[in-house]
Amino acid sequence: MNKKQKKMLIRIIIAFILSIMLKLITKLVDFNTITAGNYIIFVLYLIPYFVIGYDILKKALKGIKNRQVFDENFLMAVATIGALSIALIEKSTEYTEAVAVMLFYQIGELFQSYAVGKSRKNISELMDIRPDYANIEQNGNIERVDPDKVEIGSIILVKPGEKIPIDGVIDEGKSSLDTSALTGESVPRGVNTGDEVTSGCINLEGILKIRTSKEFCESTVSKILDLVENASSRKSKSENFISRFAKIYTPAVCYSALALAVIPPIVRIAFMNLPPLWGEWIYRALTFLVISCPCALVISIPLSFFAGIGGAGNAGVLIKGSNYLEELAKTKYVVFDKTGTVTEGVFEVDGVHHNVLEKKELLEYTALAESFSTHPISRSIIMAYGKKVNQKRVKNVQEISGCGIIAKVDKKEVAVGNAKLMKKLGLNYSECHNVGTVVHVAINGEYHGHIVISDKIKPSSKEAIRKLKSIGIKQTIMLTGDKKEVADAVADELEISEVYSELLPEDKVEKLEEILKKKNKGDVLAFVGDGINDAPVLTRADVGIAMGAMGSDAAIEAADIVLMDDNPLKLSKAIRISKKCMRIVYENIYFAIGIKSACLILGMFGIANMWIAIFADVGVMVIAVINAIRTLFVKNL
Ligand code: ADP
Ligand code: MG
Numbered sequence: 001m002n003k004k005q006k007k008m009l010i011r012i013i014i015a016f017i018l019s020i021m022l023k024l025i026t027k028l029v030d031f032n033t034i035t036a037g038n039y040i041i042f043v044l045y046l047i048p049y050f051v052i053g054y055d056i057l058k059k060a061l062k063g064i065k066n067r068q069v070f071d072e073n074f075l076m077a078v079a080t081i082g083a084l085s086i087a088l089i090e091k092s093t094e095y096t097e098a099v100a101v102m103l104f105y106q107i108g109e110l111f112q113s114y115a116v117g118k119s120r121k122n123i124s125e126l127m128d129i130r131p132d133y134a135n136i137e138q139n140g141n142i143e144r145v146d147p148d149k150v151e152i153g154s155i156i157l158v159k160p161g162e163k164i165p166i167d168g169v170i171d172e173g174k175s176s177l178d179t180s181a182l183t184g185e186s187v188p189r190g191v192n193t194g195d196e197v198t199s200g201c202i203n204l205e206g207i208l209k210i211r212t213s214k215e216f217c218e219s220t221v222s223k224i225l226d227l228v229e230n231a232s233s234r235k236s237k238s239e240n241f242i243s244r245f246a247k248i249y250t251p252a253v254c255y256s257a258l259a260l261a262v263i264p265p266i267v268r269i270a271f272m273n274l275p276p277l278w279g280e281w282i283y284r285a286l287t288f289l290v291i292s293c294p295c296a297l298v299i300s301i302p303l304s305f306f307a308g309i310g311g312a313g314n315a316g317v318l319i320k321g322s323n324y325l326e327e328l329a330k331t332k333y334v335v336f337d338k339t340g341t342v343t344e345g346v347f348e349v350d351g352v353h354h355n356v357l358e359k360k361e362l363l364e365y366t367a368l369a370e371s372f373s374t375h376p377i378s379r380s381i382i383m384a385y386g387k388k389v390n391q392k393r394v395k396n397v398q399e400i401s402g403c404g405i406i407a408k409v410d411k412k413e414v415a416v417g418n419a420k421l422m423k424k425l426g427l428n429y430s431e432c433h434n435v436g437t438v439v440h441v442a443i444n445g446e447y448h449g450h451i452v453i454s455d456k457i458k459p460s461s462k463e464a465i466r467k468l469k470s471i472g473i474k475q476t477i478m479l480t481g482d483k484k485e486v487a488d489a490v491a492d493e494l495e496i497s498e499v500y501s502e503l504l505p506e507d508k509v510e511k512l513e514e515i516l517k518k519k520n521k522g523d524v525l526a527f528v529g530d531g532i533n534d535a536p537v538l539t540r541a542d543v544g545i546a547m548g549a550m551g552s553d554a555a556i557e558a559a560d561i562v563l564m565d566d567n568p569l570k571l572s573k574a575i576r577i578s579k580k581c582m583r584i585v586y587e588n589i590y591f592a593i594g595i596k597s598a599c600l601i602l603g604m605f606g607i608a609n610m611w612i613a614i615f616a617d618v619g620v621m622v623i624a625v626i627n628a629i630r631t632l633f634v635k636n637l
Contacts, residue, residue, distance in 0.1 A: 001114065008110045012103060015052035019099045022048070026093050038091045042084070045095035053080065053102040070250040072293045076105050078254075082286040083610060086279050101290055101614045108618035112299050115625045119307055119632060129181045129200035129221050131165035147216040158208045166212045167199050167219040173208040177201040182220070183565035184316030200224065223556055227318055231309050234321025238585055242301050246294050253292040260604060261285035280606065287603040290613035296592040300624035301585055304631050308581030311634035316564040317574040324560040327543050328578035332523035334473050334571070335512065337537075338480035338490060340376050340530030341547050342461040342568060347380035347453035350436050354449035362449055366441050369407040369414040372397045375532055377439065378405070380453060400424075401533050402481040402504035404439070415442045418483070420502070422447075435489065437482055454486075457493060464568035465494050471572055471579075474523070477515065479508045481533060508537045516542075528563075528571060531555025545571065576637040584631050588624045595620050 001009070022044055031037030050057075053076075060077035063069055083098040133144040135157040142157060147165040150156060155171055158164050164177070176188040179201045188204055191197055197210060199221040216222060261284075265276035305322035312319050319325050339345050354362045367385035370378035371394055382389060395408040403424065404417015415425055422429040422440050429440045429447050436454040440447070465476055477498040480487045487501035500511050516525055527534075527541035530548050538544035538558040546555030547566045556562055563570040599616045602608035608616075 002117065005110060005114055005117075008106060011051055012106055012110065015048040015099065015103055018048035018051065019045070019096055019103070023096055031093050032091065038088070038093060041093050042088055042095060045084075045099060049080070049084070049095075049099050049102060052099065052106055053077075056102065056105070070254055072250070072295050072298075075250065075254070075289045075293050076102065079286045079289040079610070082282060082289075086283055086286075090279055097610050101610055104614040104618045105293075108295070108621050111622055112295075112625055115629060116299070116303060119303065119310070119629055129163065130225060131163040131199065131221065134165040134216075135159070135162075150212055150216060152212055152215055154212050156210050156212060158203045158210060160203055160205055160207070162203055164197055164199050164201050164203060164208075164210065165219075165221070166210075166216050167214045168197060168210040168212040170195050170197060171209045171211045173206050175206040175208055176204045178204055179565070182224070182316065183567075184314060184570075185565055185567075224318060227320055227556075227562075231319065231321050234323050236305055236322035236326040238326060238582075238589075239302055239305065239322060242297050242589075246298055249292075249294055253289065257285040257288045257292075260288055283610075284603060284606050287608060287610045287613045288600060290610055291596060291599040291603050291608070291616055293617045295617070296596075296621040296624040297589060299621065300588045300592070300628040303625060304581055304585045304588065304628040307629055307632040308577060311632045312574060312577045315570070315573060315577070315634050315637075316567075317570055317577065318562040318564060319574070319578075320560050320562075324543055325578045325581055327524050328526065328561065328575055329582040330522065330524040331526045331543065331575055332472070332474045333477065333515065333519055333525040334468055334475075335477045335479060335515065335525060335527045335537075335541065336496065336568075337508075337527075337529035337534045338478055338482055338487060339455060340532060340566075341528055342464075342478070342490065342494060342496075343455040343457050345376035345455065345530065347377055347437065347455050349381065349384040349451055350454050351434060351452045352449070353432065353452070356446070356448050357443075362441055363451065365409055365412075365414050365443060365448075366416050366439065366451060368394050368409045369397070369405050369416050372407075373399055373405060375399075376455075376530075377437070377453065381439070381451065402507075413442075413444050416440065418481075420504075435485055437486055457490060458566075458568060460567055460569045462494050464571055465496060467569065467572035468575075471575060473575075479503055479511055479534075479537070481505070481508075505533050505536060508534060509540055512537050512540055516540075526571075528568070529555070530566075531558060545574070573634075573637055577631075577634045580634070580637060581631045584627055588627055591627075592620050592624055 026041060031041045056073050057077050059073040063071055063074055080098040080101050084095060087094045131147055134147045134150050135142050136145050136150065136154060137157060150166055156166060170191060170193050172193055174192045176190045177197065179189055180186050182198065182200045199219040261282045264281050265278050268274040269276045305325060308325055309319050309322065336342050352359045352362055363385050367382045367389055370381050371389045371391050393410050397405065397407040399405050400421060403421040404415065406415045415421060416439055418438065418440065419429060422442065425442065427442050427445065427447055432438045432450055432452055434452045436452040438450045438452055440450045442448060468476060475498065476496045478487065478491050478496045479500050481503050482501060484501040487499050491499040503511060512527065519525060524542045526543040526545055527537050528545045528547065529538055531538065531546050535558040538546060543561060544559045545561045545563060546559030547563055548555060561574060595616060599608050599613060603613060
């Protein structure tokens with residue numbers, strides 16, 4: 001509990017004790033027999049009333065001054081002042097009710113601020129990845145410095161138990177890393193000299209010397225924190241609906257209450273020849289005001305989304321706003337990219353078929369030409385080449401998305417890529433009988449052979465597609481720039497129902513538009529890619545989901561949702577989290593509106609009094625908030 005909450009608790013206790021004491025006194029002494037007794041007890045009751053309610057009265061006054069009259073403070077102020085006035089006029093000495101309404105309202109507020117604070121703290125603890133310092137070696141001493149101050153290319157030291165503060169490459173050392181804060185995965189990842197490591201992971205064993213490859217503000221940790229901090233600013237439709245609803249609803253309730261107070265008594269005198277019973281009807285109108293307080297909705301719905309995003313983040317799924325969470329729950333079509341999404345994106349060289357050059361030379365030229373690219377194919381070929389590439393030998397690199405690369409290596413024109421590239425350059429090439437992705441190589445306009453590479457399907461891809469189907473995804477579709485044979489084989493293996501292959505990045509967008517046009521209006525299409533050659537599609541889809549926050553920056557930027565550990569299984573998890581969250585949001589909407597409408601009707605007929613009203617209001621709010629917090633728990637989804 002923070003200071004403010006403690007202060008409120010003390011106020012609640014004082015007001016509670018004072019009103020009990022006053023109640024006892026009125027039981028023992030009949031104030032109506034004392035001169036001005038009614039006024040004395042009234043003034044005495046004002047003490048607990050102001051103790052508990054002064055801030056609400058102040059806020060209500062401020063609202064009136066700012067011409068934003070209708071809010072819950074106004075409702076509470078009018079209801080309680082009204083109740084006090086009626087009791088004063090009727091000389092009933094029954095002032096407890098007004099104090100009790102304020103008291104319970106404040107108990108509700110206290111509970112809510114505690115619950116919201118608690119869940120916020122919980123989430124920021126779950127996302128506790130912000131490193132406080134980096135160790136730097138300076139003149140033989142190890143010094144702790146602010147991660148912000150570490151320059152690219154510095155060597156930082158990470159001891160066992162410490163967080164890696166900045167992205168980089170291991171220069172020396174061997175260890176295993178706890179990546180769970182980022183990915184939600186509990187199995188440690190073994191790392192060795194030369195491996196890339198991501199900030200936010202915890203070093204479990206040996207001392208690591210890491211050469212930083214980014215500045216702190218560009219590192220994974222900073223990006224994720226930015227993302228999470230900004231997530232609540234993107235509101236979902238349900239949240240917008242509720243805030244618009246509250247704007248219309250509260251004034252509507254106030255005017256109805258006014259009508260309830262005035263019309264029945266007038267009708268009674270004018271047409272029915274009955275006593276008007278002003279007190280009775282005004283009391284009903286005030287009860288009506290208390291019941292109708294919309295705080296259960298106004299609080300619980302944003303809280304549900306907040307907890308949903310937090311729970312997802314804890315499971316390694318970053319959602320950039322509640323609007324995406326809401327959309328995700330309606331997903332019916334899932335479109336996949338192939339390379340790096342359902343496959344590892346780590347190609348193995350199966351064969352080098354050459355005619356003029358030696359095999360080694362062919363591989364060398366290819367690796368050199370590919371050396372500036374971040375495409376999975378390039379990285380794999382460089383890996384297969386195995387030796388250090390001297391990038392100084394490479395000039396004029398031109399990467400043609402979805403086709404390949406043209407570059408000058410040792411003053412020779414080297415073109416490496418698929419059949420499309422060869423056709424584009426007007427070169428003859430020979431087909432390959434092996435199944436696999438083929439990288440053709442031409443040097444100075446002469447065809448020199450090809451390298452056959454193959455990619456492995458991720459171990460969890462098949463299960464991922466099956467799970468998607470089992471949670472009601474209508475169709476799974478794959479788009480890829482790779483050869484038809486390879487694409488079909490992968491889709492077959494994974495039981496993906498539709499495949500489109502040999503697409504350039506712009507063809508992928510076009511295909512996606514076609515699918516978007518065909519689908520039903522309420523259905524949502526999600527595209528899942530790794531951000532390499534598919535950033536435009538990520539942006540175009542209803543929901544863009546990127547694999548691999550661990551690698552590609554383009555993906556984090558373009559996507560609405562990021563799966564932190566490249567695991568396609570997280571997809572169905574993310575959808576289930578969103579569905580649970582939306583279910584809870586709707587439960588709360590129906591529950592709150594249902595109970596309130598029932599109480600409103602009872603109040604109108606004079607069956608529900610103000611006690612029932614305040615219990616209904618605070619009770620509904622407490623239940624709705626507890627229900628909302630359930631969205632935080634996503635472990636077993
Ligand atoms: P995907 O849609 O499967 O992610 P891309 O659109 O990235 O594939 O690439 C499509 C095809 O273009 C690849 O299968 C490959 O044949 C060719 N290609 C793209 N980039 C390169 C490259 N850097 N080197 C060689 N071939 C490439
Ligand atoms: Mg790709």
